[in-house]
Amino acid sequence: MELKQAFKKRATVRIFADRPVPEELITKSIKAALHAPAYNHLWEWGFIRINQADDRLALVDSLDLHDWWDREKLRRAFAHLPQEARKVYMGACPVQRTMMVRAPELIVVVYRTKRMENSARSPVDLNAHAAIWMAISYFLLSLAEDGLFSCTVPPGPTAKAKDLLDIPNEWEIAVLLPIGYPRFTPKRHAHPTDPSPFIHEDKFRGFSLPTTEKQMG
């Protein structure tokens, strides 16, 4: 598959089919992630597979992950957002915990933080965080190539989860990735297709998200 097709195919999926994921496809996607650039040439990254149901429950508890079901409350909370974004939240909130527990695979991506990351004074202090997210992108594109999907969920406070998973102090959890084949045909949300509002000549001209159908595919 061409890279362009993988870009188009990748989408966030939160509800998975009851079909096991071949281990070699996970290994293949981790290999793909390792092609990503590392700011210090050390690739201080880890992909922790959480296999047992009990371990998953302990993990989601430690991260205080909940399904938010109350549609009226959700509608009020996201009333200020554009319709497309509101739709995403209405679909996502009710399965934030469930998808972690039910997905055929659950991977916790960890990385060694850079000194100063917790009190970043400039973008360069966030290099370790930036690099792991490049790796996550490569990982997701490789999954898409094989018809596998995920949902990127960065955690809230991680102290308890780090204890649970034996993650050293100077390492951090970047994201939780439930992975599987989609239960339903993945619906790609509108993404900008017209690059021109994003391209600036000489100086930054400001930002507003394109709205016409032609600009959002």
Ligand SMILES: Cc1cc2nc3c(=O)[nH]c(=O)nc-3n(C[C@H](O)[C@H](O)[C@H](O)COP(=O)(O)O)c2cc1C
């Ligand atoms: C940094 C980051 C954090 C995200 N956090 C969450 C999250 O906590 N829960 C969730 O369900 N989706 C999360 N998402 C997924 C987005 O909702 C999704 O990528 C977006 O709606 C675009 O849809 P697409 O991925 O299908 O193109 C996150 C995505 C990114 C890049």
